[in-house]
Amino acid sequence: MARRFLRRATKTLVVILNLTIVVLFLLACLSPFLNTANWWMIGFTGLIVPYLIIGLIFFIIFWLIVKPKLALVSVAALLIGFQQVNVVFAWKPGPAVSERKREGLLRVISWNIQSFNGFTKDKKVRKLARTEVVESILKFEPDIVCLQEFNHKEGRDPESNNLSLFTKRYPYYHFSKDYVRDGGEYQSGCIIFSKYPIANTGKIKYPVAESLIYADILKGQDTIRVFTTHLQSFKFKEADYTDLEKIKDQDDEGLRASKNIVRKMRLAFKRRGVQAGIVRTELDKSPYASIICGDFNDVPNSYTYFHIKGTLQDAFLKKGFGIGRSFIALAPTLRIDYILAGPAFTVKMFDMVDEGLSDHIMLVSDLQLKK
Incomplete structure (x- = not known):
């Protein structure tokens, strides 16, 4: 019984x-x-x-x-x-990225470089991380580089002038300068670097803080509009990660910690919903073949992703394999960084390169503009 x-x-x-x-x-x-x-x-x-x-x-x-x-x-x-x-899940493993791309292809890199900070608060180590980040990008000889959390400081100190690390190879760029302080000397935000001339640029501010930027890039007889952005994050700090551990361990302070975490996540979800609408509107207005790269701070199963993607091609799904984790903290399933290309392109290659220099993984894709 x-x-x-x-x-x-x-x-x-x-x-x-x-x-x-x-x-x-x-x-x-x-x-x-x-x-x-x-x-x-x-x-x-x-x-x-x-x-x-x-x-x-x-x-x-x-x-x-x-x-x-x-x-x-x-x-x-x-x-x-x-x-x-x-x-x-992506089921189409393509070739791994090679340092030299095939002729006729457009190589795009997108990477949240975490303000060149690496994983340390030691200023001496940060200086090394700064040059390593740049070398990691340049060795792949991309045509277009989209960086999020890029910072730069005007002045005499060459170790703070991050623009100069790129402008010899990429004389054309568009910098959002979303955050400015120290009388305009310190600037940070998203940036687009290009080997090819830029005919026009634009910046669309979000209701809070950051923005969407684009550059109309002239490649031969073609004009390509490249967008990049950094959408609202959960803004977790060290204390929040500690709170997450308390929740996992069912600590007595778990309830208080849970309320704080949920509050931050709710704010981020709401703001990204608004930002996704702004991005979609600008993509629809583009008169050219378009690419959008960036840190969306949201997973592929989200409203943010689907609304922005629309009919665009996700380079990872076209030529990737597996789950494609792009953010190394919190969980092994967080793919929150993307390269999305319009129907005018064919995705020839996509790879994720973990250089151990940021909390995000670098995305590299070779695209071919259809004739």
Whole structure:
């Protein structure tokens, strides 16, 4: 009798767990359609989609062994949410990046360089990281470089003049200068460097702090509009990472920590929802073949990603393999940096290069403009 009760209770708990994962996954499938500026809570489901997919696959295998009919629930959920599955994993491994690109291709690099800071507060080590970041980029001989969290300081100190590290090879650039202090000497933001002449530039400010910038680049007879941006982050500081550990450890202060973390995440979800709308509007207005690179601070299962991407090609999905983690903190599933190319391009190569110099991984892609 007791054994029968235990068996039924276990089966009931397993079914409830399976259905919970199904419901959460189906809610996450609504992410592309619900603007987080208004529906911020849906943003949390996007963060756990890879784990939900793994859970559904586990239950499919489990029920096929125990009771095959029940596997249909998880199978149906995955079929309904195929769009979500399709952006989490890339299945098309292309060639790894070589230091020399094929003639006729346009090589683009996008990288959040974390203000050239590396992983240290030691100023001497930072100076080394600064030159290593530049060398890591230049060795691939890109045509266009889009950097986020780029900083520069005017003045006599050559070790603070970061523009000069690039301008010998890339005489054309457009710098957002979103943050300026010290009487204008210190500047930081996003920047676009180009080997080719820039005919026109633009800057569209977001309601808070940062901006979207673009440069119209002249390559032969063609004009290419390149955008880059850094969208609202969660702005986690060291104390917040400590709070996350308290939550994991079920520390007594976990409730207070949870409230603080949720507050920051809610603000970021809402702001990115607004920013995604601004980016989409500018992409739609572009009269040229377009590319957008940047740190979106949001995963592929988010409203931010789907709204910005539209009909653009995700270079990682075209020529990548796996989950494509681009941010090395917090979780192994965070792909938040992107190179998206318009339909006028063919993606020939995509690679992620971890140089150990930033909390983000460098993205490299070779694109070919269709004739």
